[in-house]
Amino acid sequence: MNIIPKEENSIESLFNKAKQLIKVFLENKKSITDIEGSKFESIVFDFLKEAAIGTTFEGKIDLISGQKFPDIVINNKIGLEVKTTRSKNWKTTGNSVFEGTRVDGIDDLYLICAKLTKPYDILIKPYEDCLTEIVVTHSPRYLIDMEIDPMDSIFNKMEISYDDLRKSENPIRPIIDYYKSKLKDGQSLWWIDEDNTEKRTLTESNLVMQVWNTLESNRRAYFCALGFLFFPELISNSKNEKYSRFSLWLVTSQNIICNNVRDIFTAGGIGNIAELGNKSMFSKNKFPRILINLFQNLETIKEEIENLTFEDFSHHWKDYRKTDSPKEYWISEIKRHIDSDNSYSVTMKQNIIKQIRRKLNIT
Incomplete structure (x- = not known):
C-alpha cells in the first residue's frame, strides 16, 4: 500500500x-x-x-x-x-x-x-x-x-x-490452514460450495463447527437468550416441534451442534420465580424450568432487542413489519403462547406478561 x-x-x-x-x-x-x-x-x-x-x-x-x-x-x-x-x-x-x-x-x-x-x-x-x-x-x-x-x-x-x-x-488453502490451527477440542471446520445459497449470519468466523457442550457457560446463556428472542414459540406448551427452528438456527447460523436442544430449556425441573410472587397453579409455588430460564434471560433479551436491526428480526419473525415495535411484537408472541397454556390461571398469565413488560421497560 x-x-x-x-x-x-x-x-x-x-x-x-x-x-x-x-x-x-x-x-x-x-x-x-x-x-x-x-x-x-x-x-x-x-x-x-x-x-x-x-x-x-x-x-x-x-x-x-x-x-x-x-x-x-x-x-x-x-x-x-x-x-x-x-x-x-x-x-x-x-x-x-x-x-x-x-x-x-x-x-x-x-x-x-x-x-x-x-x-x-x-x-x-x-x-x-x-x-x-x-x-x-x-x-x-x-x-x-x-x-x-x-x-x-x-x-x-x-x-x-x-x-x-x-x-x-x-x-482458500491458507484460510483453511489458519482456522484449522485455531481449533479447540469439540470444534471442526466445515465447508459449503458456491451453489449453496443458504443465508448465514455474522459470527466471529463461521468456518468453525462446535458442539454445544464445549461452549463456555456465558456463550450458552447468550444463545439461549437469543433463542427466546428469535423463536418465542419455545415458551409454548407444544411438544418437540417447538424446538425445530432454534435447532436449525444453531447449526445453519451459528455452526453449533446440539444433540438435545430440549434440555437447554427444560433440564433442572421446576423452581421459583421471585418476580411472580407466591401464587401459582404449580405445586409448592414452583414454575416450569423453561419459564424460569426465560426470566433469567430477560436482561440479555432487553439488550439485544434494542440493538438488533429490522433485518435481524424479520428473518425470524413472521409478518413482522418495519413499523412494528420489536418489543411489542415479541411480547405479543410470548403472550399468545402463554395464553394458550392451560397450566396457568388467567391471573397468573396476566402477571407473567406484566412482569416481562416491566423487565423490558415497556409501559
Whole structure:
C-alpha cells in the first residue's frame, strides 16, 4: 500500500472533502431508507466528483456499473468500495475472497462505509486494514470492521499480505490452514460450495463447527437468550416441534451442534420465580424450568432487542413489519403462547406478561 502524501491534490484530501459533503447530505435528508446499495454508490460518486473540482482528480472518477469490484475507480488506478451499515457498530459483510470481478489495474484500494443510524458518520480506510475475519455465505467473504487496529486484520492474523492472498492460485488453502490451527477440542471446520445459497449470519468466523457442550457457560446463556428472542414459540406448551427452528438456527447460523436442544430449556425441573410472587397453579409455588430460564434471560433479551436491526428480526419473525415495535411484537408472541397454556390461571398469565413488560421497560 502506497503512503498517501498529505497535500491538496492527495487522495486523502479528496476523500476528506467527499466525506464531509456526504455527512451534510445525510444530516439534511428527511429519510435515508432508500439510499442503500447501488443508490448510495451513486451518491458517493456524485460527491467525489464535486470534491474533485479544481484538483488533479477532476474528470478522472468513474462509477463502475454491473457486478464489478470495486464500485468506483479514480485516476484508473485507485479503487473505492462502497458499503453501508444500519447497526450501531461498524461491522458488515465484505466482498468475496476470490475477487473474480476485480477491475484490472487497481494499485490502491480503499473502503468507504456509511453508518446510516444517527448520528450519521462516514469512515474511509485502506481496504485491507478493515477486514477482520472470513465468513461464509454462498462463498467465502471478508467480514468488515471499520474500527479495528490494522494489526488485527485477518491478513496479519494469517501472516500473509492481502495482495499475496488475492493473487495466489488457491486463496482458500491458507484460510483453511489458519482456522484449522485455531481449533479447540469439540470444534471442526466445515465447508459449503458456491451453489449453496443458504443465508448465514455474522459470527466471529463461521468456518468453525462446535458442539454445544464445549461452549463456555456465558456463550450458552447468550444463545439461549437469543433463542427466546428469535423463536418465542419455545415458551409454548407444544411438544418437540417447538424446538425445530432454534435447532436449525444453531447449526445453519451459528455452526453449533446440539444433540438435545430440549434440555437447554427444560433440564433442572421446576423452581421459583421471585418476580411472580407466591401464587401459582404449580405445586409448592414452583414454575416450569423453561419459564424460569426465560426470566433469567430477560436482561440479555432487553439488550439485544434494542440493538438488533429490522433485518435481524424479520428473518425470524413472521409478518413482522418495519413499523412494528420489536418489543411489542415479541411480547405479543410470548403472550399468545402463554395464553394458550392451560397450566396457568388467567391471573397468573396476566402477571407473567406484566412482569416481562416491566423487565423490558415497556409501559
